[in-house]
Amino acid sequence: MKKILVPTDFSSRADNALKLAAQLAQNNDFEIHLLHMLEIPSQMNDAITGATPIPEIMLFIQKAKETMQLTKERDFLKNITIIDSIKLEKATQGILSYSKEHQIDLIIMGSNGASGLTEIIIGSNTEKVVRLSTAPVMVIKEEIDSFSPKNIVFASDFSEEIKKPFHKILDFTKKFEAKLNLTMICTPNSFKTTALANKIMNDFTKEFDIQNYQTHIYNDTNIEKGIIHFSNEIKADLIALCTHGRTGLSHFFTGSISEDLANHVNKPLIIFKI
Known part of the structure; x- marks a missing residue:
């Protein structure tokens, strides 16, 4: 196992997954692929294929890039190889295609807790990734200070x-x-x-x-x-x-x-x- 994929929406639950990935990477010399799926409003979809994207799309992309850079600069990611990507695609399809293209060994996804995990496991992005991913998927609820399962x-x-x-x-x-x-x-x-x-x-x-x-x-x-x-x-x-x-x-x-x-x-x- 060398490549860990962490899909992120920059929420606290995604942070929990990223912190866990960082622990695994530091202890095993893994690289982390940090992926943000930018699902733009449907009325803007047609603009993606146009010659000049509309200002709103450019604003979303720029904001995502800024947040991604701040995320990469977090202290717990120091000395870890981070490969970041922002994709204009629906979350599930984007995560699965990225995982396959980059031969990801493990996907780590977070949740908000009991109600949050129920919501995302059943009928939402995480459930679909779990069901369709060829790579193992880890789902966590809470921040784990020291992940060393014995x-x-x-x-x-x-x-x-x-x-x-x-x-x-x-x-x-x-x-x-x-x-x-x-x-x-x-x-x-x-x-x-x-x-x-x-x-x-x-x-x-x-x-x-x-x-x-x-x-x-x-x-x-x-x-x-x-x-x-x-x-x-x-x-x-x-x-x-x-x-x-x-x-x-x-x-x-x-x-x-x-x-x-x-x-x-x-x-x-x-x-x-x-």
């Missing part, structure tokens, strides 16, 4: 399709020398015996070189509550999940599950594409 929960059904993204999860875990808690949530609607759950996880882990991990079976009324309660019980620093992409967020990040996690988990989430 206790990571990976909640999954450990099916065959999880094996490919799991390599990326292992790479991420090894960078922090973290313990990986492989967790299967059993509910009344997805009940498995302890013997069967253990067999599924043991068969899954045999194919990987995992140095520091533990398997867990956690029973709860539904999957999202199980993830929340288990993560809180073991004081996890980070929750990792997988998404199917085109079909929406798989098993652990669909419908009410994503809403509950967004509303009640203050921990950072990292989502990998299946």
